[in-house]
Amino acid sequence: MGVLEEDPFPGSWAVAAGLVSSWALRDEFVRVFPDVYLRKGCVLSAAGRARAAAHWAKGEGVLVGLSAAALHGTRWLDDDEPAELARAGHRRGPRGIRVVRDAIEPSECCAVEGFRVTTPARTAFDIGRRLPRDRAVPILDALCAATGTDSGDIAAVARRHPGLRGIRRLAAIIPLVDGGAESPPESLTRLLLVDDGLPAPAIQLVVRDEYGGFVARLDMGWKDWRVAVEYDGAQHWTDPAQRTKDIDRLAILDSLGWKVIRVSATLLHQHPHLILDRVRAALHLQGADIHS
Incomplete structure (x- = not known):
C-alpha cells in the first residue's frame, strides 16, 4: 500500500511532497496530533x-x-x-x-x-x-x-x-523478569506463585519421554518434582479440537509422572487461592518439602 495508506505522517511534508492536496488532507484523513495525520478508518x-x-x-x-x-x-x-x-x-x-x-x-x-x-x-x-x-x-x-x-x-x-x-x-x-513468558497471564501466574513463597518456577519446561522424544513444552513448573502450571486461554476450553489435544497431552504427562495444574482466567483473577492450594498439594504429593 502507499506511504499514506495506514501509517501516520506529517501533513505539511505530505502536501509539500505532492503526495496529497490540502483539500484531500482535510477530507480523507484525521488529525492525530498537530500536523500529524492518519487515513480515516485506520486505527493506531x-x-x-x-x-x-x-x-x-x-x-x-x-x-x-x-x-x-x-x-x-x-x-x-x-x-x-x-x-x-x-x-x-x-x-x-x-x-x-x-x-x-x-x-x-x-x-x-x-x-x-x-x-x-x-x-x-x-x-x-x-x-x-x-x-x-x-x-x-x-x-x-x-x-x-x-x-x-x-x-x-x-x-x-x-x-x-x-x-x-x-x-x-x-x-x-x-x-x-523472565523473557520466557509467552503472555501476560503467564507472567501474572508466575508472580502469584512467587508471592505465596513458592520457589520461582522454571519457564517453558521441555518434557521428554524415556527415549528422549519430545512430549510437551510446559508454561512453568518444577522439573525436580514433576509439577507444572499451565495457563490455558479460552480456546483450550471452547475449541473441541484443542480440548481433545489437551486431554491426550495431559494423559501422556500423567503417565510420565507429571502433575499439571491448569489455570484459567477465572481462576487467576477470581479464585487465586484455589491455584495455590492445588499447586501446594501437587508439590507435597510429589515429595517437595515446601512450607506454607
Whole structure:
C-alpha cells in the first residue's frame, strides 16, 4: 500500500511532497496530533501512536517507555495508552503524548525504523521504575522476549542511574523478569506463585519421554518434582479440537509422572487461592518439602 495508506505522517511534508492536496488532507484523513495525520478508518496501534508522536516532535526527542517498547516489537501493549517521549525544554505534549524531561544518554539510544528510541535495556529500566509491579512485569517479560534483553542488562542500566526516581521499585522487579513468558497471564501466574513463597518456577519446561522424544513444552513448573502450571486461554476450553489435544497431552504427562495444574482466567483473577492450594498439594504429593 502507499506511504499514506495506514501509517501516520506529517501533513505539511505530505502536501509539500505532492503526495496529497490540502483539500484531500482535510477530507480523507484525521488529525492525530498537530500536523500529524492518519487515513480515516485506520486505527493506531501502540507502535503507530509512537510513530505519530515522533512525527509531532520532528526529531526533537527520544521515544521512551511504552512507545519505545512498542517499536522494539513488544506484544500485548494497550493501543490506547499515550505515547511517551523524552524531550528537552518545557514544551508540553498535546493530548495523547506524555512528555518527560529525562536526559537520555547517547549510549542508551538507538534507531528503529528511522526513529530515535531508547535501547531495550533503558526502555525496560524506565518502565520498571514508573509502573506498578504487576503491570510492569508482563510488559518487561514481553520486551525481553522480543529483544533478547535480560534482567542483567536492566540491572546494568540501573547501576548507572542510582539516584533516579523509582529505582527501589525497579530493584524489586528486576529479579522477577523472565523473557520466557509467552503472555501476560503467564507472567501474572508466575508472580502469584512467587508471592505465596513458592520457589520461582522454571519457564517453558521441555518434557521428554524415556527415549528422549519430545512430549510437551510446559508454561512453568518444577522439573525436580514433576509439577507444572499451565495457563490455558479460552480456546483450550471452547475449541473441541484443542480440548481433545489437551486431554491426550495431559494423559501422556500423567503417565510420565507429571502433575499439571491448569489455570484459567477465572481462576487467576477470581479464585487465586484455589491455584495455590492445588499447586501446594501437587508439590507435597510429589515429595517437595515446601512450607506454607
